Amino acid sequence: MTDEKTYYTARKVLKRTLAWTLFCSLASLILLFIPFNSGTILDLVSNCLVATKIWILVILIQICFICKSVTQSLPSKQHSKVGSLLKYVAVFLAIVPVFYVITILFGAPLTESRAETFHFALLLSVAGTFPGLMTCGVNLNEWSRIFVLSSPENGVEVVAYWVSLCSIFGAWLGAFPIPLDWDRPWQVWPVSCVLGTLCGYTIGLMLSSVHLFISYYKMVRQKR
Amino acid sequence: MVATMGFGIKILGIICYLLLFYIASVLIFTKGFLLKRVAIDSNSSCNVDFARTEEHGETGGCWMHATHQRAIVVIIDALKFEFMVHHSDIMKNKLSYINKLPEIHNLLTQKPKHALLYKFIADPPTTTLQRLKGITTGSLPTFVDAGSNFGSSEIAEDNFLDQLIRRGKKVKFLGDDTWLGLFPGRFSTAFPFPSFNVHDLHTVDNGILQHLYTELKKKDWTLTIVHFLGVDHCGHRYGPLHPAIGDKLSQMNQVIGNITALMEKGTVLFVLGDHGMTATGDHGGDSQDEVEAGLFVYGVDQITASGQKHGDYRTISQIDFVPTISLLLGLPIPFSNLGQVVPELFDHCSWSKESHIKQVYHRVQALRLNALQISHYIDSYMKISRDLPEELYTELQLSLSLTEDDLQKLVTKLSSHAEVEEVHLKFHSLEKRYITYIQSVQGMCRDVWAKFDLGAMTLGILTLLVAILLTVYCIKISPLICEGKFPGSAIVVFITSFVYIVHIIVQVSFLERGMVLFMAFILGLVDLVFLGITIQKAQGDSKGEELKNLTKRSYFELSQTFSFENWFNLFVIVLSMAGYFSNSFVVYDTSISVFLTQTLILMVSFKTVKEHFRTVKETHKEMHAKKARTSNKLRFSNIVQHPVFLTLCLTFFCSFCICLTKNFQACREEQVNCINSRFLERLVNLSSNTGEKNIRYFFSIVCLCILVLIPYLLLKHYGNLNGTSLPVLCMKYAMPLLLVCCALHWAVQGLPQNVLDSMPVWQQIVLPRIVHVSCIFSLLVFLIQPLLVYILPQNHKSLSLPYGQSSEHLMHTVYRHIKVNWQDYFSNSKDKPPVVFGLGTVYTSGVLYIGTLVSLLLCLLLGDGMTPSVLLGWFSVMSFLEIISIQMKATQDARLNMLSAVLTFHLMTSVFFYGTGHQATIPSIRWEAAFVGFHGDFTNNIVPAILILFNTFAAQVLFTVLTPLILLWPYSKGIFSGISLNNKSGKNETESEWKGDFVLFENEHKLKGTMMELMMYIILINELQVLSAMCAASLHRRHLMVWKIFAPRFVFQAVSSSITFVTLLLVYLLILKIDSQLGKWLTKLCTK
Ligand SMILES: [Zn+2]
């Protein structure tokens, strides 16, 4: 009987995460491509800094929603809220400079456009580590299990895994158009990298929904 | 022992065989791609047998009488023919550049016999420098003008400026300072202006105009050259359609008007463009827009008898300008000219005024002189080079001599008053024959010097592809070779590829093209297919072997060849190869190589962390089974010694070092907003007032000391520096001496130039000479005695070894008797068997020793500014090796992912190529390296060539020398990886004694097998890079930037790979030497 129950809770969790992930990926897809080159406040090319800030917020909200949807259905997994929040913030504050330094090491300008580099680092740490932070907190073993050994369990961990991986990879790929001599406005640092991160983030959400869908499908078939 | 020697030599043979393929492919491709021509230094003189001046008895003139006493050459950069010609079409009037030079049109219509306009076709590359060479020497452009002084851009070939100056005439110059580089010290008066800033439209032109008219009025010149840049800069900045072009052209129009108004009798004016511009305003390539410049000729006196129909403008080549202006001014035609005189300009003179026949004869005279000069040039060219087709050449010379004979007959006829009409027609036919001769020679030379040989290029690429597949095959069979077996398929592979290479070499060097070339293609393709199949099979073979041998290994390790990491490495290789096809990626390769290197370093360290966590997970399982307690207390020492922490720190350090190389980079012309590194500045040029000079100097010295200290301390730590053998003494005493000499040499170089010049020559070169000599000496000493080991003499105890055992067993026995760790020396208990210091690092110490020597030498050649960069190179190599060692310790089966290590090393090499102040362009070669330890008067070119190569490819040499450490370092217990090992598995340490890289000696084939795999990977990656550079160069052979970007990139890549291969081979020989010496040493020890 308990087996039955755990199965159904797992299935419910999976279903919810899947739904939220799909919704979020669609939302970010729309948000990413409709204002592109429109000149409005969401346009990355003309308002890079503001748009990055907005995107950071969007990602925070989306990830929170996806994780919340799961924790609500799992009342047993409660954390002490204030303490964990403080921890998260501390870890997060430590991660941003790390990304900043890595960006510089990879060739970002050291003295010029520091604000842009900082925003990019902020975005990268939000898209690349915040999902992980939400799922495994500050537990190093969990981190190593999901990200280093790449074996996430179903649910939010899948989302965290794919989103982080794809965001970082997207940011990496985003650097390639910069040296080309096309003279496009989006080739200016850090627009293409921010764009790459966001595309990677969106693709990560999509991939995780595909992953979730496949495991859901398998689960349903196994039951039969 | 003999068997292993033979084995090592077999591998050497394979590598040489692969290198043969590589060299053949590069040479064949180069033959088809790089256009070359030998520059001849001879000058034309007045006294030649074919020209006489007494004929007309006029004043001035050498081969022919001068029709003009003065010439003004106005070069308007990028003056397209379109800009000069008058359009009556009103619709076209809307374009900004149309009809902006009415002065030319007015002169053409008002004085048709005083003014002529031509379409002036440039030979690509249409860059100003190359064009100026063509306009002054009359020769065709090539990539390598293999002249005698290749250091500067000074023109070595004969040209009309030098002819003028040689005859005591004065040349004035105003404008683009490129001319001063081409003709240093030739001008009596010069007003040069910098040409570099494309955004500045007016400085050059206004600067010229400030002086132009006063200088022209002075009359103290025979030739005045004026070079305006405004139009070209306008084009680069705004394109030809922008109104700014119109304004600029109007200004030029005014200039032409003013000059013509100032001109006096006997003066001729040439207004010409050096090249055209494309629709975007650029130039450099060979499209019609770029090639079509214009030439306008105007004389105060009548310059032609035949005139020109309006709107019917002839097309002439730019090199035609050279013989024309030479003969007009009464000069000999420059020796290497290939241009043809413009006949119309030679039919009017005081002598030929009235009769048409005389006019035609005058034209024929000019053409004849021209033809004979060209024939003379081709004759002497054939003597030094066999580039030109011999049959065609003899045919042409024959036709010329026939024409000569006919002319002689005609001239005698003329004096005997034959029928006028017939003679007239004959002259016209002779004129045509001379023109045909000149144009056929031109065509022949153009074919040889300026056409790509697509067949050879394809053949080169094909050969390289075969070489790459062979390399892949060797990588695939290297696991078998590790076990001492040669698979049967190898024989077949080598036979087929041998047939191919022999065929190719014979075909290219002895046979003419045609059917055989086709055969070569077919053979190459068959070889490709065959090799592909064999590789597939070999992969299956080695997999099968592995499956049989390694039953213990988990499935994961087997699938390692297709792991994510390898896919990612392949992706990076493909990316870096694809970069060769994009001009901006080649230009910004400096940043891209840093980016990719950082990525790979991160990937390697991620892999290390991953391996650590996997092992931790596995041990955790075991521990849970044993129910042992786990202590997870966070202690400071625990954290510091934790492998993950160490890995992260090392990664950061390595990345940081790579990042710091940015401070040492040079700029190439195409990079915008780039500032040359201060470290590239010579020490003399730094100001001593601000202290910059002293700071730079002492900083370099400190770096040099650290550079020597690192390997010294390492060797000391491993116990390799005991005893009094010669290499040890060299390391202890010669190196500091080298260091001091180096430092003193830099100090001498830092003296002010006048002090330096007043010093005797020997004082300037003695210090670097000491370094050269003692480097060579230390190297020789090491080659004689390559083992840095020391047996502590213990007289009462000797080895007693049983005889008659198999050699393998013997080694183990010996080993058991030999204590390596030198700490044992201090725990001095008397029962101990003999102590051998440094046996655990025999191989490593050798590599470190050679590495130190090489890097000292490189520092000397690179100059004091680049020493910190070499130190950074050592730092990053060392930290990377430490990361690898930690990774090897984490993966318990101790299999290294060779591809990622080699790839990272390779990318680091290119980072440090740029990081030592080089760029893949010809102008960035640092010629001053040829004078380190020499004073310039070389009898041959070999020594300076070697020094310059060492300077340019310092990174390649250094990193290749250190390459074997990838294999050796994990065995020799590095500093940090040693700590982490102690922390993690303390009990392992006591279980199996630390043997260091001596393990590699015990296992007969392992060293050579893994060494072979390592070298094959390096060769493979280099070959792939050369392949993509080749493909990019041939794909973009008609690209605007081919001579500025793609061709130099190919040349640099090919040379850098060759240097890498040669160094690799030498290093491998060194390892073999150490190996054999070690064998001898051990047998000697055992038989004692
Ligand atoms: Zn030009």
Ligand SMILES: [Zn+2]
């Ligand atoms: Zn130009």
